[in-house]
Amino acid sequence: MARWEAGARERLVLAAVDLFTEQGYDTTTVAQIAERAGVTKSTFFRHFPDKRELLVAGQEALSRLLSEGITDAPGDASPLEAVAAGLERASEAMGPMNRELAPRLKAAIASSAELQERDALKSVSLAAAMTSALVARGVPGPTAALAGELGLLAFKRGYAVWSEGDRAPEDQLAPHALAALDELRAASASLG
Template sequence: MARWEPNARLRLVQAAIDLFGEQGYDSTTVAQIAERAGLTKTTFFRHFPDKREVLFAGQEEHGRLLAEGAAAAPGTATPLETVAAALDALAASFTPEQRAFGPRLMQVIGSHCELRERAAFKSLNLTTTLATALHDRGVPDPAASLAAHLGAQAFSTAFARWITPANDHTLPDLTHQSLNELREATAALT
């Protein structure tokens, strides 16, 4: 593969997931990832600070999409309607390539403690972004925090369902379904 071919970032992600699955996270080097992607180590470090972050590509973009989606919700939207709008914006950004390598990505993350910690940190960042967006709309705590946590959980559940090979639903549809399930479960607690 020529070094000048487009999609270097995606090629690095796919190469990393392949190598982590084949030889394990600890045994894989940045040089191996770059070589598998047909790129140089320098190119790798232009895109990612270390091999761990290659698995969490796009976190800043995800936060931006959530914030913009929440801000674009109608002024009359409830906190959960605002979260739904934010999740719509995020879910719409996911590609068929991400769905294809999603099961392997989750397997790699699940097999290594450091990666599970990083995934939890990413989820916390997205929850904080949602809570901040709700605070900006005048939603007080604990409603803002609870709605943000429900949104993050809904997205996590929807993503796990979306990457299941037998699934034939879109990520936005699954996100709405998951958020509705959580809404109903929360109402049943009273």
């Protein structure tokens, strides 16, 4: 095993998701994940503090991209227009590996209460990042919180649609996330 082989982080995530799906989260060990990825246990621990964190790899980057997109939106953008800018920025970072991994990741999360809990915390964190970025733009707290939650729902719905079925390789996440945001905007307007 090469000590500093390129792509170790990505291989660890893929190996973990496959093993979680094949044999369950609880019975999968760090040693098995490292072996499947072709790295040592010490390499695993250089990238992740524990096996649970594998499934939220990239969460900080995703939160940062959502926030940056909101921050960089035009000054006269409405809260949801700023959220749309955040969704576009974050969507640019999602590529074929994310799309390929999505169904396996969904199955792994569905099989473990601990992973479901961690996934819920990830969702809270992403919504909070968007809310904070909106508040920093001067959006009042309740409006920012609502827009952040709508942004989270749009991202999740867009990601689900993007990752399901047979899609052309050049198909991007952003149009799906933005369409979901438009649907949610219309739905919220109908609430009265």
